[in-house]
């Protein structure tokens with residue numbers, strides 16, 4: 552089991568909105584990652600979820616009242632807010648956001664938020680009109696400028712019957728946000744990372760090429776997440792429609808052979824994450840001129856040659872990276888094919904996902920990953936590609952903190 556939040560204390564402030572019903576699951580997710588969660592239940596929050604439920608899932612006392620003498624003697628509100636590594640507000644209602652933006656301190660939640668000296672993260676949830684209202688958007692800007700991290704609400708059907716942005720992010724998304732925020736800055740500092748992404752284009756003639764549906768989104772997100780943890784990151788990208796990720800050096804290529812050469816140039820590297828959907832075949836000879844239709848309508852014959860397998864070659868390279876992560880996009884029997892591929896490729900970890908048309912993930916924003924190592928197997932819940940990237944980057948940081956302890960946290 553991964554435990555990215557081991558020894559981390561989270562103070563969860565539960566605001567008064569219907570989304571509060573998701574907070575026991577949020578607590579469960581945080582606890583599963585090793586966090587010690589203290590809950591502070593607002594009066595209106597207690598209309599939607601009980602203190603008993605939160606105490607049961609967190610295993611800790613739930614704080615409710617600003618003027619509770621027992622609480623004040625056991626742990627005052629100031630100490631409560633400072634004992635945490637991170638203060639999380641979920642759901643953050645329009646009212647609570649307004650109070651935070653203005654610096655009100657007239658109940659336990661707002662007082663703790665004003666008294667804290669720790670990172671604060673909010674997961675807003677409210678009716679779509681309230682969310683889009685100028686006042687809320689103004690408050691949101693103020694909070695962002697104050698350095699508060701925001702887990703944006705999702706779009707969708709709301710309890711009030713309207714549709715649009717305002718639904719609180721799902722517990723797993725909030726937990727991933729917390730885990731990313733608490734990753735020690737610079738935990739991959741001093742390490743080099745190579746990431747491949749996107750499809751390759753294998754020319755048939757000057758106007759046509761062989762390609763695939765890879766969007767590059769997952770690889771771009773991974774490169775950004777590794778760079779955010781301090782790795783010196785090079786992204787070798789096939790043709791995609793994405794801006795360069797922040798803090799990453801990007802080399803753009805067209806063909807599998809160009810990608811292989813760019814990867815070779817990038818060695819030595821400590822980390823390699825190969826997400827590119829490199830075309831398996833290229834035409835043996837690229838026609839110099841556009842291939843014309845035949846008068847008898849007979850189709851041309853394309854002779855194909857296998858492209859270099861960049862991942863497999865990397866695993867046998869004299870400058871083999873310390874940690875090589877491969878991807879396996881499968882449309883059927885995902886685990887069986889992934890295990891076979893894992894054995895064949897010689898990488899250290901494999902991220903397998905289902906890209907069958909029914910699952911609709913190729914090119915989409917979400918991924919359902921089966922994470923394989925030589926000795927273990929984890930099935931991740933469906934996550935945004937951004938969250939997959941941060942989870943993987945966290946695992947990579949954890950791996951290097953064990954194998955290269957001197958690289959650990961500043």
Ligand code: C5P
Pocket residue numbers: 747807825826827828829830831858859860861862863876877878879880892
């Ligand atoms: O064999 P398959 O294409 O399914 O393997 C997928 C994994 O291998 C991915 O990590 C992909 O980036 C990598 N790969 C590669 N070079 C190829 C084919 C795949 O690096 N020519």
